[in-house]
Amino acid sequence: MLASPAPAAQCGGDFRAFLAGVKAEAVAAGLSAQAADATLANARIDKTVLSRDRAQGVFKQTFLEFSKRSVNSYRLKHGAANMTKYASVFARAEANYGVPAAVITAFWALETDFGAVQGDFNTVNALATLAHDCRRPHLFRPQLIAAIHMVQNGDLDPARTTGAWAGEIGQVQMLPEDIIRYGVDGDGDAHVDLKASAPDAILTAARFIQSLGWRRGEPWLQEVSVPADFPWAESGLATTRPVGEWARLGVTARAGSLPPGALAASLILPQGRKGPKFLAYPNFAVYLKWNQSFVYTTSAAYLATRLAGAAPYDAGSPEPGLADAEMRLLQQKLQARGHDVGKIDGILGSGTRAAVRAEQLRLGLPADGWPTAALLGRL
16 A cells, blocks of 8 residues: 555646656655656657547447347356366455455456456556546546556566556456555465466455455345336336345246345346346445446346356347437436436436436336337427
8 A cells, every 4th residue: 555645636748747746756655766767767658548538438238239248158158167277266265355256257257358358558658648638637647656556566567567548457457556455466476466367366356346345145136027017116226125025026036036035135127127137236236336337237247147157137028229319319308307317428327217217107107217219209
């Protein structure tokens, strides 16, 4: 851990002067001038990083589209093989941090396909570029200083370490501050190497997931069946009930049984009442802290259930969703009616889902939070 929090972020201006300020801040935090010089001496602005940052693609795939592509035979096969290969490491991870192998493996799969696709951007250049840029310096300047800390520890080579364009490193794609804070030497070589060491990546991911609030011994997501006359307005992450109450409303496990009745859960319908249905338990919130996209989050949690032995979901036959222009029009109409949908961006986020559910209730439609052409027409 660094000795003190970073002061108010500074950005822009002459790049070498900016780097000199970063060095001074790092030294003031207790890091060595030699490590700062080794990290920053050859740093440069990477214009490709800036273009990636400016042109981040918005997440507009449906759950069925994304999950069918991401929860594929390659990841299921190699995930199972890796869980066997590193069984003793996963056992340590669960014993020490309470996180099951399937949960860690799902993130490992989705982030880098088990280390195969880690990114080829120079990590120091990426972080220096984004810290110098004035869009999000409050996030990236501390990460650049944490990279100096990693260099001092011998865990980052400024010239050769590469990763994602936004500075994430290794098989589970973590930022330097999180590596410093949660890094675990899993293979006993006195270093934390998330790029080359699967044991380091597995145990570090477990410790990080634990830090996000993972509850030992509890489920995270379970596919369920729901009666046709269910009160659909009760669905959504905003509504939480004990499992026993969901059971009294007719919710049943599609396979196996529901957990003890006192455990809290929310009924989520990624594509409405005619698509897959899941109970999301308190551990599901950890997925949302890892990635705020509801579709990515639900797919990651579903992949973990598959790796843990669950059957494929029942895709059902959801009503067709809205095209991008239609989603934007819907958001404009919802906003005009006083709903907070956030940015008009065509993304079905939590605010838009809540507004859709409210308007479905008002119009006497099944309030499952899934926007359809019929709803758009009624508005």
